[in-house]
Structures are given as C-alpha cells and as structure tokens.
Amino acid sequence: MTQNIYDDEKFFAGYSRLGRSVEGLDGAAEWPALRAMLPDIRGLKVLDLGCGFGWFCRWARQHGAAEVLGIDVSERMLKRAAATTQDPAITYTRADMELLELPAASFDLVYSSLVFHYISDLERVMSEIHRSLHPGSSLVFSVEHPIYTAPSDPRWVIDPAGRKSWPVNGYLCEGPRSVDWLTSGVIKQHRTLATYTGLLLRVGFVLGGIEEWGPTDQQIESRAELADERQRPMFLLVSAKR
Amino acid sequence: MTQNIYDDEKFFAGYSRLGRSVEGLDGAAEWPALRAMLPDIRGLKVLDLGCGFGWFCRWARQHGAAEVLGIDVSERMLKRAAATTQDPAITYTRADMELLELPAASFDLVYSSLVFHYISDLERVMSEIHRSLHPGSSLVFSVEHPIYTAPSDPRWVIDPAGRKSWPVNGYLCEGPRSVDWLTSGVIKQHRTLATYTGLLLRVGFVLGGIEEWGPTDQQIESRAELADERQRPMFLLVSAKR
Numbered sequence: 001m002t003q004n005i006y007d008d009e010k011f012f013a014g015y016s017r018l019g020r021s022v023e024g025l026d027g028a029a030e031w032p033a034l035r036a037m038l039p040d041i042r043g044l045k046v047l048d049l050g051c052g053f054g055w056f057c058r059w060a061r062q063h064g065a066a067e068v069l070g071i072d073v074s075e076r077m078l079k080r081a082a083a084t085t086q087d088p089a090i091t092y093t094r095a096d097m098e099l100l101e102l103p104a105a106s107f108d109l110v111y112s113s114l115v116f117h118y119i120s121d122l123e124r125v126m127s128e129i130h131r132s133l134h135p136g137s138s139l140v141f142s143v144e145h146p147i148y149t150a151p152s153d154p155r156w157v158i159d160p161a162g163r164k165s166w167p168v169n170g171y172l173c174e175g176p177r178s179v180d181w182l183t184s185g186v187i188k189q190h191r192t193l194a195t196y197t198g199l200l201l202r203v204g205f206v207l208g209g210i211e212e213w214g215p216t217d218q219q220i221e222s223r224a225e226l227a228d229e230r231q232r233p234m235f236l237l238v239s240a241k242r
Numbered sequence: 243m244t245q246n247i248y249d250d251e252k253f254f255a256g257y258s259r260l261g262r263s264v265e266g267l268d269g270a271a272e273w274p275a276l277r278a279m280l281p282d283i284r285g286l287k288v289l290d291l292g293c294g295f296g297w298f299c300r301w302a303r304q305h306g307a308a309e310v311l312g313i314d315v316s317e318r319m320l321k322r323a324a325a326t327t328q329d330p331a332i333t334y335t336r337a338d339m340e341l342l343e344l345p346a347a348s349f350d351l352v353y354s355s356l357v358f359h360y361i362s363d364l365e366r367v368m369s370e371i372h373r374s375l376h377p378g379s380s381l382v383f384s385v386e387h388p389i390y391t392a393p394s395d396p397r398w399v400i401d402p403a404g405r406k407s408w409p410v411n412g413y414l415c416e417g418p419r420s421v422d423w424l425t426s427g428v429i430k431q432h433r434t435l436a437t438y439t440g441l442l443l444r445v446g447f448v449l450g451g452i453e454e455w456g457p458t459d460q461q462i463e464s465r466a467e468l469a470d471e472r473q474r475p476m477f478l479l480v481s482a483k484r
Contacts, residue, residue, distance in 0.1 A: 111376070184335070197449070197451075208443075232411070
C-alpha cells in the first residue's frame with residue numbers, strides 16, 4: 001500500500017490549513033489551467049481519483065455532471081468530504097490507489113489532482129483508468145512536475161546576483177523521493193515527463209494536451225510570491241482521450 | 243533570418259571537431275534513442291531539415307530510403323555534404339528554415355536533429371512540415387531539452403557535498419537565449435516542453451512518443467563523463483504522426 005500520509009495527524013493538520021483546503025478549487029493557483037483542459041462536464045459520469053475533501057466532486061455536480069464518484073485512501077479526508085456534501089449523486093469510496101479496480105467502460109471523465117506522484121505502480125492504475133472510460137472520453141490530471149520532484153534537495157538556490165534557481169539533479173533516476181512537507185518523510189515517486197506520456201500512450205490513450213503550469217500576470221499581481229513559480233514549473237497538467 | 247551560426251568561421255571550425263561531425267551519427271550519444279523512434283525507412287521519401295554534413299541523408303539511403311532531400315542554411319555544411327555524397331537519390335538544398343516552403347503531401351518522413359531550437363517562428367515551420375507529409379506519415383525530431391535551454395547561466399553548479407545540479411530558472415519565460423558554445427553569442431530559442439507538444443497538436447499532429455534522452459549503462463561504461471547527463475536531460479526527442 002502507498003504511504004497514506006494524508007491520515008498522518010501532523011500532515012493532515014498542516015494540509016487542512018492550505019489555501020486549497022480552506023478555499024477549495026479557487027485556492028489552488030493551477031486550477032484555472034486544469035479547468036480549461038476539462039471537457040464540457042454537463043451530463044457526464046465522473047470519477048475523481050484522490051478526491052480529498054470533495055471540492056472537485058461538488059464543483060462537477062454544480063456544473064452539471066450527472067453522477068460523481070470520489071475515491072480516496074484517506075479516512076480523515078473522506079469523513080470531512082461526506083460531512084460537507086449533501087448530494088445523493090455524489091458517492092465517496094475509500095480505496096488504496098495501488099489496488100484500484102474499476103468497472104469497465106463506466107465513466108465519461110476521470111479526473112485526478114496531485115495524486116499520481118504518490119503511486120508506485122502507475123501503469124497498472126493508468127490501465128484501469130483506460131478500461132473504465134467509455135471510448136472517446138477523457139482523463140484529465142495534474143501531478144507535481146518532474147522538474148519539481150527530481151532534486152535530492154528540493155529548494156531554491158540563490159546565486160550571488162540574487163537570482164533564484166531550482167537545482168535539478170537525478171532527473172533521469174526515477175523512483176521514490178523522501179521530502180519534508182508539512183511533516184517529515186513524505187514519499188513521492190519521481191518520474192520523468194517522458195515516462196508519464198509513455199505510460200499513457202502504452203495503455204492506449206491519445207495525448208490531448210500537456211501544460212506546465214506557471215502563474216498568469218494577473219495571479220502574480222495579486223500574489224507577488226507566485227513570480228518564483230515562473231522559474232520552474234511546479235505542476236504538470238495532462239489531458240488524454242481513450 | 244535566423245542567425246546562421248554554422249557559417250561563422252570559428253563556430254564551424256569548432257563544430258567540425260565534435261564527435262558527431264567526425265564520426266557522424268555514431269558520434270552522437272542520443273542517436274540510438276532517436277533511431278529507435280524512426281519508422282521502417284525502406285522505400286520512404288525522406289526530408290532532413292537541418293541536414294548539416296548529410297550524415298543522416300546517407301544513412302537513410304543506406305537503409306533503403308527511396309529518395310532523400312536535405313535542407314540546411316549553412317553553405318559550409320552543404321558544401322562538405324555534397325563533397326562526401328555520391329548518390330543521385332540524395333539532393334541538398336540551401337534554405338532559411340524561417341522562410342521554409344515545402345510541397346504539399348510529398349514526404350513519408352520528416353527528420354530533424356537539433357535544429358528547431360534555433361527557429362523563432364516554429365509554428366509556421368511545423369505547419370509547413372505537417373502539410374508536406376502524406377497522411378499517416380511521421381515527423382521525428384530532436385531539440386535541446388527545455389531544461390537544458392532554460393537557465394540564464396547554463397552550467398553545472400556543485401554543492402559542498404560535491405553533487406552536481408543544473409540551475410533551472412526562467413523555464414516559463416520563453417524566448418531567445420544567448421550562449422557561448424564554440425563561439426560567443428550563439429542564439430537559441432528556449433521553449434517549454436508543453437509549447438513543443440502544443441505546437442504539434444495545434445497544427446494537427448498526433449503525438450507518437452516523447453523521450454528525454456539520458457545515457458544507457460553501456461554508454462556510461464565506455465564514456466564515464468556521460469554519467470552527468472542523467473542529472474538532467476540534454477535532449478528532447480519527439481515523434482508525431484500526420
């Protein structure tokens with residue numbers, strides 16, 4: 001089973017205070033870019049892998065999705081998701097993503113935000129997702145960008161001229177990275193961008209779009225600290241079609 | 243017109259001494275990976291954009307291509323290409339890639355090695371390439387990887403523990419980069435990986451494969467200095483289908 005860090009007390013407390021936990025989708029700077037990659041959601045049967053507090057599940061229903069299934073491994077997150085959802089067309093289910101089994105040709109959209117970089121056997125999961133989609137329907141997901149996950153010591157270095165750089169190393173050495181984020185020893189899987197796209201193509205997807213998220217001018221105007229996020233992409237956003 | 247650095251005397255002298263100039267394709271560490279992305283070349287009508295000394299044109303013919311057209315902007319390179327080629331099915335033509343005009347539906351394969359990062363208006367070129375291919379046929383190309391081209395000061399930094407990192411900054415700030423390589427003031431165009439794939443999709447290609455080149459164990463065994471190339475990818479290799 002993948003490390004279930006979201007049920008770690010310290011991690012959960014820290015995560016609960018993040019903008020994206022308090023404000024929901026609008027608290028996530030990459031959300032407008034990810035939303036732009038979604039198909040028209042009206043009438044669709046949607047699966048959200050790693051639904052967390054259920055923000056996307058509720059958004060999908062508010063925008064006309066017919067039915068939404070949210071899956072997550074975290075008991076704490078699902079508990080809060082259920083407590084803040086009053087909608088019989090949204091179902092939350094607990095499952096370990098590594099052992100995920102999905103019904104064949106059952107969904108019109110699979111969505112996943114910042115989850116796949118925790119999964120060890122991603123090819124298996126991608127294959128399950130592919131099988132679970134109707135032909136012609138979409139997978140849209142985000143992960144931490146490989147440039148972001150690669151370094152052995154992932155923090156800005158500042159040169160004598162004051163310029164910030166992101167010290168990329170080990171990019172082509174894939175595998176687990178242990179980082180301190182909200183708590184110590186959070187395990188993420190570093191994969192190259194080519195590996196992500198290769199997995200998708202191998203299980204039968206057609207690539208629809210790749211975005212490397214950076215802040216818009218407007219976002220930097222309202223949150224100056226976001227300017228650093230142009231130095232290297234923090235998020236990789238991908239859409240693909242079965 | 244793009245800077246024609248290959249006709250600069252100092253640059254040309256330096257370039258002529260590189261492994262890939264002396265030994266040809268086998269002197270380019272990324273060639274085996276790029277070759278693996280090519281379709282069966284037998285009987286194909288091939289266009290090589292940025293053919294340089296003509297190594298790939300001759301390889302293509304030796305491996306059964308029916309006809310090969312090599313285009314380059316460098317007079318010096320084309321002169322040497324012509325002097326080392328005895329094959330009436332290979333034609334070399336001089337053209338500025340920015341002004342490229344190609345006949346419609348004329349080629350079965352367009353190949354380009356380490357050229358597109360010199361071109362300013364790449365969408366126009368991609369669109370010409372797409373138009374020039376028969377439906378179902380392929381574009382296979384390499385460029386310097388965006389991680390490699392991004393930095394304002396593109397050289398290894400070494401931390402106190404002796405670990406080499408590649409200082410990525412300005413990744414999301416696309417545009418020209420002036421670097422000193424063989425001579426001073428070589429102009430390259432930095433684009434994100436998402437921009438490369440977006441261009442391809444926009445002009446109508448289907449993405450076939452993305453590789454971020456790194457050396458194999460065998461390559462490192464025979465050339466130990468290649469190990470650094472695992473820290474960050476130097477080359478991006480892409481295949482696409484019309």
